[in-house]
Amino acid sequence: MKLITHNMLTSKCLKGVMTGYPLAINATDVKVKEVDFNPEFITRVIPKLDWEVLWVAANSIGHGEGLPKTLEPKFEEDEDLLKRVHKVLLEVEVEEGNLTCPESGRQFPISKGIPNMLLTEAEVQ
């Protein structure tokens, strides 16, 4: 699971959970896989991100280095920053671990890089 995906996922499917966001990451295996850099795409994605959530998530798995806590305006002119965001969003991958719902504490496993957000039949009754 990449952090761009983490930034978009919630556990609001759970009964009684309001936003279910952001999910806490508990990673036991994190890999970095190189991916082609596309500055236009990163520039387009940044406004869609919850920046603070990305910053916390990146730091929680030890890849927050060089990522500013708040985003300056005109970020699109700073290629260095775009490259760092690119790396954090698309190259860092949580292979094994858990996502935890901030409200209920329900855990969703990540195995072989794929998060499993399925509930049990008991939870959807």
Add this chain to the structure above:
Amino acid sequence: MQTESKMWRRYLMWFAHEHIDFRHAEMQSIISLLNIPVRYVEKPCVRKPYCIVEMPTEDCVRKIASRSVLLKNCIELWARANTVSQLHVNLKNSLKNSTGSWVNGEKDNDGVSNTCLCPKELIESSCPLKKSFKIEVETFCKHYSMKEKVSKIETFSYLPFEGPVKLKNPDVTLAYLEFYGVDPNDVPDEPYDVFFGKWIADGQRDLIQVHSLKKRQFIGNTSMDAQLAIIMANQAQVKLGDMVLDPFVGSGSLLVAAAHFGAYVWGSDIDYMMLHARTRPTRVGQKIRTKEESIRGNMRQYGTESRYLDVVVSDFSLHNWRSDLKFDAIITDPPYGVREPTEKIGIERENYTLSEEHMANHVPSKVEYGLGHIYSDLLNFAATHLEMGRRLVCWYPLVREEYQESQLPSHPCLKLVANSEQVLSKLAARRLLTYEKILDDVPNMPVDPNAGVHNFREKYFTMGETTRRERKEKRAEEVAAYLARKLESTRYDLT
């Protein structure tokens, strides 16, 4: 006679004679995606695999050809006629047409003119001494030998080509096309239409082979055919840097097509085993899935792994996407309940509980997720999660004789912009529906009032039942009639 604008050139767009109902829809999607102005000289129609258009520049043509999978090739038109001799007359007269623009002739009842003359500069610019050339002959619905084709080429010897003939990579490729209709059982001696011009670009037919499921690492039982997947990506107007989602991703064939056109792709599916590529192999003779098999692996195979975002195991009826997330396109092929089950997490039993110790490896039970609900959820989801003006492209199965456009899934925020049928059998078909988001203000929608109509599975099998029974009865009647006749004749013999 009238003259037309000097700026625009005339092109013959030649299509593959396949998925005819998708031809115009694909072309319209591409034209509007690329924002290319097009004037139709001869409108596309189902009875002929071509249309004639005018466009401002050759670059427009190349751009369209770089996207369309139904387009075979595109030719700068120099002459057309309904007989071979008239074509030669037109070409010869064009060489004398120094008005600098097309001279239109009389139009017949269909609005087609057989005596249009192109400006001579069009031909002359391809003729200089230094330019090598070749002429290709293509005949639609009739086969000719090489020798016959060469003799056809020789009839154009009056054209002022001075450069050398070169069969491999010439500077100029000229094309001569003869159209003998679309009915292989009724081929006329003489062609209905003939065309001559300069080849400009090929469409994306080659991509069908490159993306062929036969050579793809990871496929499932209902993987989308490569050509149809590419058509879907075109219908969705997928372009470089888009964010695309397939919420019923399966083996990810739609993501392959979307990523080919530059999109970054997400997929989700309720089927854990499929996303982890641990379902039974689909190919004949293959016992176990290999380690390389995965959606990501497929994208690696086609060189688009950089645009793979993630796949998530998730139940679409209770999806997990942030409510303010907007996608550039949603393309999907939901399960129809025939070859893939329509399911969501649930249990019929009441007060079901699960103990903590069983949580870790628990496989949840599933209940029916009717097609009506799937499409209601899908359209609602698209209305909320699409960027304005962007598209949802999905398949919709139906029993052919019951089809009514008014009963297709609908939503006030989504406008149906294309609707093409692929016939699956005598009884069943599926339609590729393309919706565009036109409103941002999403009302709280009840379940689609037509939801009950969408019960494809039940209809599909009951339809099958009756015909099977009918077939049996018919056969029994035939046998009875045969026996009766036989009895009759033996009785006759005896007397």
